[in-house]
Amino acid sequence: EEVETLKAVYRAAGYHETVIRTDIEETGKGVVITYGIEESEKALVAEIDIIGNRMLDDRTVRKVMRLKEKGPLSFISGSGGYEEAAVADDIKRIQLLYMENGYLDVAVGQPKVMAHPDGEGTYVSIEVSEGPQYILGEIRYTGDWDGPPGFARSQPGVRKGDTFVRSNVLKDILMYENSYRDQGYAFGEVNPLLPRDPGNKPTNLNLVFD
Numbered sequence: 001e002e003v004e005t006l007k008a009v010y011r012a013a014g015y016h017e018t019v020i021r022t023d024i025e026e027t028g029k030g031v032v033i034t035y036g037i038e039e040s041e042k043a044l045v046a047e048i049d050i051i052g053n054r055m056l057d058d059r060t061v062r063k064v065m066r067l068k069e070k071g072p073l074s075f076i077s078g079s080g081g082y083e084e085a086a087v088a089d090d091i092k093r094i095q096l097l098y099m100e101n102g103y104l105d106v107a108v109g110q111p112k113v114m115a116h117p118d119g120e121g122t123y124v125s126i127e128v129s130e131g132p133q134y135i136l137g138e139i140r141y142t143g144d145w146d147g148p149p150g151f152a153r154s155q156p157g158v159r160k161g162d163t164f165v166r167s168n169v170l171k172d173i174l175m176y177e178n179s180y181r182d183q184g185y186a187f188g189e190v191n192p193l194l195p196r197d198p199g200n201k202p203t204n205l206n207l208v209f210d
Contacts, residue, residue, distance in 0.1 A: 044070040046121030065090040102163040105131030134164040137202035143209040
């Protein structure tokens with residue numbers, strides 16, 4: 001169990017072929033376990049293949065990723081190494097990229113890692129199911145308001161016909177909440193409701209003030 005734990009630590013850091021041996025010796029004071037470790041070279045990523053993407057090209061997706069393909073100076077800089085922690089973060093980064101472009105139902109699969117077919121480095125493939133792009137229809141105001149208040153700090157950034165951009169909606173919500181706090185509504189909250197019906201475009205956004 002300890003050996004597998006050590007191997008997992010090395011794999012997470014990109015040293016996939018590291019060999020760990022154990023030597024068990026019984027002494028008068030108990031058992032002594034010695035670990036012999038032969039570190040492999042760090043695995044370098046020869047190719048990152050994004051599969052299933054139609055609306056965002058490979059270059060756009062790879063640009064937001066921490067994981068990078070090896071370059072001519074990788075042996076000096078250390079860039080282009082495969083690290084599991086970076087890949088786990090990249091799944092979230094790809095999801096956020098798509099959500100910022102209106103693809104709220106995007107699904108990003110776990111990466112598949114193997115030796116590159118040409119024998120040089122590691123091949124990493126990540127499968128993406130984009131889903132539909134959401135376009136904003138009517139923006140409705142329900143709850144304890146019937147529209148943007150006259151004391152709003154600024155004009156809303158999202159409008160009917162816009163692509164649904166998650167960060168823009170959140171900016172508007174924060175602006176409204178701060179505007180109400182300026183007026184003494186310390187606990188006022190705006191909650192977005194977006195029915196996800198990809199067959200019914202555009203999609204209405206309901207902002208509920210409580």
